[in-house]
Amino acid sequence: MLLEKLGEEKVILDPRLTKDRRRDTWVMSILDELQGNPPDSPRCVVRPVSTEDVVHVVNACRETRTPLIPFGLGSGVCGGVRTFCAAVVLDMSSMNRIRAIDVDDLTVTLEAGVRGVDAEEALGKRGLTLGHYPQSMELSTVGGWVATRSSGQFSTAYGSIEEMVLALEVVLPWGDVFRGRLTPRAAAGPDLKHLFLGSEGSLGVITAVTLSVRWRPQSRALGAFHAPTMETGLEAQRYVIQSGWTPAVMRQYDPTEAQRLFPEHTRGDEALILVVHEGPASMVEAERASCRRLMEEAGCSEAAEEAARKWLEERNKVVGFEPFLKAGLILDTVEVASTWSRISRIYRRVIESLRGVEGLLVASAHSSHCYRSGVNLYFTFAAKPPEPSKRGEVYWECWRRIMEATLDEGGSIVHHHGIGRVRKPWLPHEIGQSGVGLLRALKRALDPFDIMNPEVLIPDD
Amino acid sequence: MLLEKLGEEKVILDPRLTKDRRRDTWVMSILDELQGNPPDSPRCVVRPVSTEDVVHVVNACRETRTPLIPFGLGSGVCGGVRTFCAAVVLDMSSMNRIRAIDVDDLTVTLEAGVRGVDAEEALGKRGLTLGHYPQSMELSTVGGWVATRSSGQFSTAYGSIEEMVLALEVVLPWGDVFRGRLTPRAAAGPDLKHLFLGSEGSLGVITAVTLSVRWRPQSRALGAFHAPTMETGLEAQRYVIQSGWTPAVMRQYDPTEAQRLFPEHTRGDEALILVVHEGPASMVEAERASCRRLMEEAGCSEAAEEAARKWLEERNKVVGFEPFLKAGLILDTVEVASTWSRISRIYRRVIESLRGVEGLLVASAHSSHCYRSGVNLYFTFAAKPPEPSKRGEVYWECWRRIMEATLDEGGSIVHHHGIGRVRKPWLPHEIGQSGVGLLRALKRALDPFDIMNPEVLIPDD
Numbered sequence: 001m002l003l004e005k006l007g008e009e010k011v012i013l014d015p016r017l018t019k020d021r022r023r024d025t026w027v028m029s030i031l032d033e034l035q036g037n038p039p040d041s042p043r044c045v046v047r048p049v050s051t052e053d054v055v056h057v058v059n060a061c062r063e064t065r066t067p068l069i070p071f072g073l074g075s076g077v078c079g080g081v082r083t084f085c086a087a088v089v090l091d092m093s094s095m096n097r098i099r100a101i102d103v104d105d106l107t108v109t110l111e112a113g114v115r116g117v118d119a120e121e122a123l124g125k126r127g128l129t130l131g132h133y134p135q136s137m138e139l140s141t142v143g144g145w146v147a148t149r150s151s152g153q154f155s156t157a158y159g160s161i162e163e164m165v166l167a168l169e170v171v172l173p174w175g176d177v178f179r180g181r182l183t184p185r186a187a188a189g190p191d192l193k194h195l196f197l198g199s200e201g202s203l204g205v206i207t208a209v210t211l212s213v214r215w216r217p218q219s220r221a222l223g224a225f226h227a228p229t230m231e232t233g234l235e236a237q238r239y240v241i242q243s244g245w246t247p248a249v250m251r252q253y254d255p256t257e258a259q260r261l262f263p264e265h266t267r268g269d270e271a272l273i274l275v276v277h278e279g280p281a282s283m284v285e286a287e288r289a290s291c292r293r294l295m296e297e298a299g300c301s302e303a304a305e306e307a308a309r310k311w312l313e314e315r316n317k318v319v320g321f322e323p324f325l326k327a328g329l330i331l332d333t334v335e336v337a338s339t340w341s342r343i344s345r346i347y348r349r350v351i352e353s354l355r356g357v358e359g360l361l362v363a364s365a366h367s368s369h370c371y372r373s374g375v376n377l378y379f380t381f382a383a384k385p386p387e388p389s390k391r392g393e394v395y396w397e398c399w400r401r402i403m404e405a406t407l408d409e410g411g412s413i414v415h416h417h418g419i420g421r422v423r424k425p426w427l428p429h430e431i432g433q434s435g436v437g438l439l440r441a442l443k444r445a446l447d448p449f450d451i452m453n454p455e456v457l458i459p460d461d
Numbered sequence: 462m463l464l465e466k467l468g469e470e471k472v473i474l475d476p477r478l479t480k481d482r483r484r485d486t487w488v489m490s491i492l493d494e495l496q497g498n499p500p501d502s503p504r505c506v507v508r509p510v511s512t513e514d515v516v517h518v519v520n521a522c523r524e525t526r527t528p529l530i531p532f533g534l535g536s537g538v539c540g541g542v543r544t545f546c547a548a549v550v551l552d553m554s555s556m557n558r559i560r561a562i563d564v565d566d567l568t569v570t571l572e573a574g575v576r577g578v579d580a581e582e583a584l585g586k587r588g589l590t591l592g593h594y595p596q597s598m599e600l601s602t603v604g605g606w607v608a609t610r611s612s613g614q615f616s617t618a619y620g621s622i623e624e625m626v627l628a629l630e631v632v633l634p635w636g637d638v639f640r641g642r643l644t645p646r647a648a649a650g651p652d653l654k655h656l657f658l659g660s661e662g663s664l665g666v667i668t669a670v671t672l673s674v675r676w677r678p679q680s681r682a683l684g685a686f687h688a689p690t691m692e693t694g695l696e697a698q699r700y701v702i703q704s705g706w707t708p709a710v711m712r713q714y715d716p717t718e719a720q721r722l723f724p725e726h727t728r729g730d731e732a733l734i735l736v737v738h739e740g741p742a743s744m745v746e747a748e749r750a751s752c753r754r755l756m757e758e759a760g761c762s763e764a765a766e767e768a769a770r771k772w773l774e775e776r777n778k779v780v781g782f783e784p785f786l787k788a789g790l791i792l793d794t795v796e797v798a799s800t801w802s803r804i805s806r807i808y809r810r811v812i813e814s815l816r817g818v819e820g821l822l823v824a825s826a827h828s829s830h831c832y833r834s835g836v837n838l839y840f841t842f843a844a845k846p847p848e849p850s851k852r853g854e855v856y857w858e859c860w861r862r863i864m865e866a867t868l869d870e871g872g873s874i875v876h877h878h879g880i881g882r883v884r885k886p887w888l889p890h891e892i893g894q895s896g897v898g899l900l901r902a903l904k905r906a907l908d909p910f911d912i913m914n915p916e917v918l919i920p921d922d
Contacts, residue, residue, distance in 0.1 A: 105800040105834045106703055149648035160646060163624075166834060176895040183798050183873035184835035185621060187610035187659055188891045189880055189918050192899050194655035198648055212834045215703060242567055242676060244740045279705045280751055286743035337644050339566040373566045373627060373673045374645035412644035419650055430649045434637040438653050438907075445906030446899075457650050 001064070002046060002088070005056045010094075012045040021045045021091055022083040024076035026422060027321045027332050031391060034325055042069065042083040047094035051169060051177060051207045057090055058205060059175045061451050069453050070201040072144030073115060075136040077333070078420025080148065080200050080456055090205060092143050098122050099208065107166060107182070109210045112143025129216045131158035134416075137316055143206045149198035151416035153315060156241070156370045157248035157278065158214070160416065161197070168193045169208035173447040182210055195442065200418055201453035203446045219284040222308035223247075223275035223291060225300040226267045230254055231344045233271045234367065234375065236298035238340045241370050243294055245287050249276035249368075251311070254347070256364035257380070265307035273300065274308040324382065329361070330391035331382035334402050338411035339374040343367075347377055349405040357397055359385040369415065376415035403429075419457045428459050462525070463507060463549070466517045471555075473506040482506045482552055483544040485537035487883060488782045488793050492852060495786055503530065503544040508555035512630060512638055512668045518551055519666060520636045522912050530914050531662040533605030534576060536597040538794070539881025541609065541661050541917050551666060553604050559583050560669065568627060568643070570671040573604025590677045592619035595877075598777055604667045610659040612877035614776060617702070617831045618709035618739065619675070621877065622658070629654045630669035634908040643671055656903065661879055662914035664907045680745040683769035684708075684736035684752060686761040687728045691715055692805045694732045695828065695836065697759035699801045702831050704755055706748050710737035710829075712772070715808070717825035718841070726768035734761060735769040785843065790822070791852035792843035795863050799872035800835040804828075808838055810866040818858055820846040830876065837876035864890075880918045889920050 003011050012018055018041045023029035032038055043066070048054045061068040067087040074081060083089060092113040099109040103126055110119055116137040120130055132152040134140060144150070146168065151160040158164075167180035180193050196206055227233025233252045240250065251274045253261060258272035266272050275291060277284045292302065324331050338346050347365055354363035362382040369376045379402055385394045403413050403426040413430045414423055428436050436459050443450070443458050464472050473479055479502045484490035493499055504527070509515045522529040528548040535542060544550060553574040560570040564587055571580055577598040581591055593613040595601060605611070607629065612621040619625075628641035641654050657667055688694025694713045701711065712735045714722060719733035727733050736752060738745045753763065785792050799807055808826055815824035823843040830837045840863055846855045864874050864887045874891045875884055889897050897920050904911070904919050 102800075102802070104699075104802045107800065107834055149652075151646070151648075162652070172895065172899065174898075176898055178895040178899060179893055180896075181873055181891055181893075182800060182871075184800065184832035185612070185798055185830070185837070185876060186873045186891070187612075187875050187877045187879045188873070188884075188888060189661070189900060190656050190659045190664070190903070191610075191623070192892065192896055195651050195899070198651045200650070203651070212832070214705070214833060217705065238565075244675070244678065244744065280747070282747035282751060283705065283744060286741070286747045290741055290743060337646055339563075339568065339643060339645065341563065341565045369646070371645035371673070372675060373568050376646070410643075412642055412647045412649070414648050415646060416648045418648045423649075427649060430642055430647070431653065432640055432642075434633065434639040435641075435653055437635075437637055438633065438639060438656070439650060441906045442651070442903075445902045 001060050002044070002057060005060065006046065006053055010047050010049070010053065012047065015041050018042055018045045021071050021089045024074045024079065024081040026077055026079035026420065028392065028395060029079060029082055030321050031325055039082045040085040042087045042089040043085060045089045045091050047091045049094055051171065054090065054171045054205050054207050055175055055177065057088065058171050058173065061088055062173060062175070062449060065449055065451060067451050067454050070205050072113065072141035073139055075139035075144065076148060076418065076420060078418050078422045080418060080420035082421065093141060095207060101126055103128070106213050107210055108213050109208060110142045111208050112141060112206045114142050116140050116142065123213055127216055128213045130211065131214050132161060132164060135316055135318060142209045146197055146206050146209055147200055148418035149416060151369055153368065154248040156250055157246045164211045165193060165197065165209060166212050167210040168196055168206055170196050171205040171207055173204060173452055198418065200420065200457045202443065202457050203452060217278040219279065219281040221277040221284050221288045222305040223288060224265065224303035224305050224307040225273040225295045226303045227252065227271040227273055227300045230271050230347055232299045233273050234340065234344055236295050236300045237273065237367070237370055237375065239298045240291055240294045241372055243290070245290055247275045247287060247291060248278040249274065250370045251366055251368045253366040254364055257366050262307045262310065265304050267303070272303060272307060274311050276308060276312065328388045329382055329384050330395045332395065332398070333378060333380050334399065335376055335378045335415040335417055336402070336406045336411050336413055337374060337376040337415040342410045343375055343377065346406050346409045346411045349409055350379055350402050353401040353405045354381050354398060357383055357394060357401065359383045359394060421456060424457065424459060462521050463505070463518060466521070467507065467514055471508050471510070471514065473508065476502050479503055479506045482532050482550045485535045485540065485542040487538055487540035487881065489853065489856060490540060490543055491782050492786055492791070500543045501546040503548045503550040504546060506550045506552050508552045510555055512632065515551065515632045515666050515668050516636055516638065518549065519632050519634065522549055523634060523636070523910060526910055526912060528912050528915050531666050533574065533602035534600055536600040536605065537609060537879065537881060539879050539883045541879060541881035543882065554602060556668060562587055562589070564589070567674050568671055569674050570669060571603045572669050573602060573667045575603050577601050577603065584674055588677055589674045591672065592675050593622060593625060596777055596779060603670045607658055607667050607670055608661055609879035610877060612830055614829065615709040617711055618707045625672045626654060626658065626670060627673050628671040629657055629667055631657050632666040632668055634665060634913055659879065661881065661918045663904065663918050664913060678739040680740065680742040682738040682745050682749045683766040684738070684749060685726065685764035685766050685768040686734040686756045687764045688713065688732040688734055688761045691732050691808055693760045694734050695801070695805055697756050697761045698734065698831055698836065700759045701752050701755045702833055704751070706751055708736045708748060708752060709739040710735065711831050712827055712829045714827040715825055718827050723768045723771065726765050728764070733764060733768060735772050737769060737773065789849045790843055790845050791856045793856065793859070794839060794841050795860065796837055796839045796876040796878055797863070797867045797872050797874055798835060798837040798876040803871045804836055804838065807867050807870045807872045810870055811840055811863050814862040814866045815842050815859060818844055818855060818862065820844045820855060882917060885918065885920060
């Protein structure tokens with residue numbers, strides 16, 4: 001049926017090719033693959049070139065009750081994509097046109113499969129920028145950012161993806177195309193785009209995104225500070241942001257990460273804070289001066305801004321999991337979030353709890369996204385169990401400890417990577433049973449046959 | 462049943478009292494009342510004092526298929542509340558406790574019925590502020606702000622209500638209590654609070670709201686500018702905000718309103734722009750200096766900042782509709798929004814179209830909320846038809862002209878007052894038939910018996 005509607009060149013059946021779309025970058029899927037136990041390849045991979053193509057695929061899948069798995073560029077790290085033999089994969093990277101750039105309204109409309117760096121490059125030619133720079137910039141799509149509620153590295157000033165999206169185009173499970181109105185704001189009932197921001201493919205297929213963009217900033221300044229303890233540094237960040245300043249970047253590495261990543265700029269076993277200011281020149285100057293004063297009042301001392309420059313230059317170099325897995329290790333990064341008053345207890349509890357895992361080599365964290373009312377933490381763990389076959393078990397043990405310590409201390413289990421398969425067991429604790437009830441009601445209302453990326457996000461009944 | 466569960470003091474049956482809760486401040490309801498044709502009083506008014514009380518009421522109404530109409534303080538202007546004899550009114554103003562103020566995390570948790578000025582006063586004692594100042598501050602509740610997607614006068618810097626809400630407590634139509642997690646951000650699936658932001662009572666009852674608040678600003682500065690034409694002024698505002706500045710307030714009155722409200726500060730038939738800067742002292746100084754320079758580069762010239770001071774002092778004096786109605790007039794204010802490139806055409810088209818209405822006395826506008834990608838417009842119309850009995854007809858004729866001209870030019874029919882009954886006929890044009898389909902799917906999923914504030918917001922099938 002799909003072949004007839006779409007033609008041969010858009011429907012890939014060759015298993016040597018379909019296997020490239022059977023998983024995202026979730027470490028457990030990679031481990032399974034390395035251990036000779038990969039996910040089953042999908043029935044086929046469809047590469048649409050238009051919204052109409054997507055409508056055909058959604059209708060065909062609904063009519064035949066075939067599971068449909070949207071796929072961007074596969075940079076997700078939570079198991080949001082993991083195929084099985086009955087499924088059709090919708091490879092959105094083939095919908096990669098820039099539909100419009102508007103320099104008067106500062107908007108860009110991108111098809112969902114446009115890669116981050118390609119969007120940024122096209123905007124750059126007009127003097128514009130997204131203001132959204134996830135580490136996966138070269139490996140991820142605009143549609144993926146929306147589907148997972150992505151945050152970029154400069155979110156403290158520029159906001160996360162939900163603060164940039166003006167309108168979405170979404171193919172609904174019943175085949176209609178929802179096109180949000182292009183407006184800076186409206187009070188026209190519930191803002192329907194939020195159904196799809198974070199939906200991870202489970203409620204519809206995002207086919208295009210209109211974002212509010214900005215002129216490239218006039219000025220940039222850097223800063224770096226030593227924090228005697230994690231607590232001192234977190235309090236200093238709180239002081240800066242609650243005083244009314246929003247540096248584009250404010251990140252804090254714990255002593256372990258500071259020593260590992262910035263050995264030449266770290267003092268003893270202190271934490272390290274990096275700051276980037278961006279904006280009109282006079283604002284950058286005012287913010288930089290105030291930030292320095294506030295940091296010092298809060299007990300931090302200036303470090304070499306070279307550390308921030310190094311971070312800026314190297315921030316998108318992603319080291320893959322494979323070399324570590326091949327060396328018999330198991331590892332992952334896990335971001336959580338919380339209000340300020342709980343964050344240092346979460347940090348201590350998680351690190352302490354991870355240290356109890358057999359074969360643990362690394363347990364560390366940094367913060368990377370600040371808000372008036374709280375901050376995130378980005379944990380890294382690595383372990384080498386006595387037997388490589390135990391890595392799966394150790395992996396889930398580490399996750400369990402991070403999730404439980406975070407929840408026990410009142411934190412949120414996720415900041416910006418999404419739920420996928422890895423966090424699904426803890427989602428009921430995050431949103432409560434009534435939240436799960438709401439989510440299931442949405443799923444039944446929008447996708448009653450459960451064909452849209454099944455198994456992901458929504459807790460099983 | 463309600464009497465048994467809740468006790469007499471919470472259930473008002475006396476028609477002399479229930480009639481006070483039969484409408485909001487929609488001008489058509491007031492006109493009907495003045496003409497001796499008021500909405501029917503509800504069956505009863507319930508005044509809950511706890512979330513548990515609300516659960517009882519929701520369950521009783523669901524079990525008996527009784528329409529339930531949540532009521533805040535009745536300041537809505539779109540007909541979101543208009544009772545009929547079968548309905549139960551849930552008067553949320555009796556749930557008015559401040560549950561918690563947290564000066565470390567800068568959060569406040571308020572019951573839905575807390576009045577705006579009361580919340581602000583309690584925060585003020587701790588040196589804090591909401592940053593949310595709708596004109597209805599003395600007449601509206603926090604729950605009402607959420608239910609209608611309110612914007613405050615300082616939204617250009619501080620955001621609208623959706624940017625302040627960290628978590629909601631909502632009694633769902635099936636009696637569960639949804640409590641959102643208190644976190645600065647999460648990527649835990651679709652952000653469920655957005656189902657209720659703007660839901661106008663149609664999807665559940667908001668019982669408590671946790672907001673992110675801020676310290677009162679260190680500094681404030683004022684500015685005012687003459688704009689030779691509306692277009693020049695709108696372009697100047699665009700220039701300021703797209704340059705990376707976000708004054709807390711930036712408003713522009715067209716020549717008619719400038720002359721009416723600020724006769725002593727207006728030059729000839731020019732438009733008038735008022736600006737308020739707030740924040741850390743050095744940022745205010747930098748912003749004020751840049752703003753002045755940018756405004757002048759864009760063709761505006763400085764006016765007496767006294768105009769901005771006058772606005773600040775008088776901004777919450779609301780003149781009621783009654784005196785005008787009693788004088789035989791019909792009038793209303795209507796806010797719409799659009800991207801920058803379309804806004805001046807919308808302004809011209811609406812004003813021109815209104816002038817064609819029989820008996821028209823006033824057609825004017827101001828802008829009051831700026832975004833990188835657009836701005837709102839706040840129209841005022843007043844007419845005196847040859848016969849008072851024609852006022853309803855003229856009213857709908859004015860609304861039709863504003864809505865149609867806005868839609869024709871690609872604008873959004875609403876910025877921050879909501880849909881209610883008055884905009885319901887045009888909502889399908891705003892969100893499209895597929896948007897209506899989504900909204901109906903939500904309504905069926907959450908409120909299958911259609912008991913939650915029926916007739917409002919959601920277009921009839």
